[in-house]
Amino acid sequence: MPSVSHPPIIHIATALIFNDKGQTLLVRKKGSRFFMQAGGKIDAQETAAQALARELNEELGITVSLNESNFLGSFTAEAANEPGHHIQAEVFRMILSTPVTAQAEIAEVIWIDPAKAPDEQLAPLTRDTLMPLAKKILLSAQPTSEEA
Numbered sequence: 001m002p003s004v005s006h007p008p009i010i011h012i013a014t015a016l017i018f019n020d021k022g023q024t025l026l027v028r029k030k031g032s033r034f035f036m037q038a039g040g041k042i043d044a045q046e047t048a049a050q051a052l053a054r055e056l057n058e059e060l061g062i063t064v065s066l067n068e069s070n071f072l073g074s075f076t077a078e079a080a081n082e083p084g085h086h087i088q089a090e091v092f093r094m095i096l097s098t099p100v101t102a103q104a105e106i107a108e109v110i111w112i113d114p115a116k117a118p119d120e121q122l123a124p125l126t127r128d129t130l131m132p133l134a135k136k137i138l139l140s141a142q143p144t145s146e147e148a
């Protein structure tokens, strides 16, 4: 029977971060042309929430505490910067009201309306899964005409 080879998987923790203007935060890492969610690899001794808190501190200079209520789900996609690899991303959501500073390997930080994010500049997970999810979350958070 022919053997089936699976692509190597990079296990990461990442976040859909929103501000109060209906925008979400994306980063571009040095040496990459793709915008994606802040975050990074989960080390062996870490939970996904611990890894994400560490990465957000390293990349954006913010201190966050995360728990299960922030967890959105586990999603897979092709890796943006590692040809032939897939990622498995543990994705959390949060609202941020403090300023961020691009640090460590981050070249650029942007806040963007998910409906206006240019597909060709987005990493596959961001483009295919997380921007559509961000749009849904923002739509469901909008007040109805009775509430407005």
Ligand SMILES: Nc1nc2c([nH]c(=O)n2[C@@H]2O[C@H](COP(=O)(O)OP(=O)(O)OP(=O)(O)O)[C@@H](O)[C@H]2O)c(=O)[nH]1
Residues within 6 Å of the ligand: 010, 012, 013, 014, 029, 036, 037, 038, 039, 040, 041, 042, 055, 078, 079, 080, 081, 082, 087, 123, 124, 125, 126
């Ligand atoms: N953080 C993050 N990484 C992503 C996303 N989408 C995606 O394909 N990746 C891939 O996952 C990889 C994560 O590796 P990384 O190098 O950023 O992680 P890290 O900060 O732990 O790096 P290190 O190994 O230098 O410590 C990125 O190179 C990228 O190719 C995403 O939305 N967010």
